[in-house]
Amino acid sequence: MPRAGLDQAAVVAAGAALADEIGFAGLTMGRLAERLGVRTPSLYKHVAGQEDLNRGIAALALTEAASAVGTAIQGRAGRDALGAAAHAFRDFVLAHPGRYAATIGVEPTGPDDPIAVAGLGLLEAFSAVLRSYAVGPAETDHALRTVRSAFHGFATLQSANGFQWSADVGESFEWLIDLLDRGLHTAAGPVS
Template sequence: MVRAGLTVVRVTVAGADLADEVGLGQVTMSQVARRLGVRDASLYTHVRGLKDLQGRIALLAADEKSIQIAEATAGRAGRDALVAFANAWRAYAHRHPGRYLATQTPIEIAPELAAQAPGPRRAVALTYGMLRGYGLAEPDLTDAVRLLRSTFHGFVALEAAGGFTHERSPQQSWVRTLDALHALLEHWPAATEGHSS
């Protein structure tokens, strides 16, 4: 690749592409520099180091994922919105495993950078908005967000690791999982005394 036009965006995208290919934890500044055809030192004009790059990858991925979810769920409500949301989440994780992992891993991000990034805020708004269609309010809303995130991430993480070895296809289980989540959200249990601490 040519050296001209090196920008923070190009460095971040190169790092994100590399993360998808070799794994987020395997990305090094030297590898990114080689991919861009520059010396390692050239990268430090645009990013402060590996942790900064990882943070930028996470924010890029959060933005990409939230845009895809927004497009998938536009005009939908209830079960249709839940299924579209979940399928977009899973599809992004399959297509971009390194980027996806960055969105699920605690990564140090400079506060000023995080404050300017729309992706994480959009992701939260989309999730809460979709769940409000089920008539949930706080604190049930936050509990439901955590349930969905745990379920979706757990499923795609196990899938990526080859954790589903039963002859029944993961796709069949995914469909039934979404059916079960929809049924639960439609009949969210009322809080009972003694369950909160």
């Protein structure tokens, strides 16, 4: 009986792909094992359990999202960069809803947790966008959280079909980007 030749990365990658196909909620150890042509307990040679698998998928998703955003903003600045980052992020979430869903509700265990590292990578990509706006250093964190919240909220709501009514969703997203663009340009003055 030949071996499958799996390792942790392969199991996590397959789990992410399967989650994208059937939804994160439907991802089980049994289904993943079947997909990999292996019996369920064999997966435990590569991941510590379902929790560990989920965390691996979450870290992978954040890393890939950071990479997509980082690539998209190359050579751009201002509203151009903001729009590119926004679309890259949303496209990623819509193309990979399962693996991005794995990132929701996951808490990093510490600063060295791969999830924390990958999350910081994504923030760094957004941070590069802000550098082309005149946002003071004291406000960078606030602006970063604001942009991240807006993108995360929009993408997850759309991914869950939270937008039911009439208007075109793509148009709404452009509107959101415009609002952020205006808000970042006029960001000035102390908060406290």
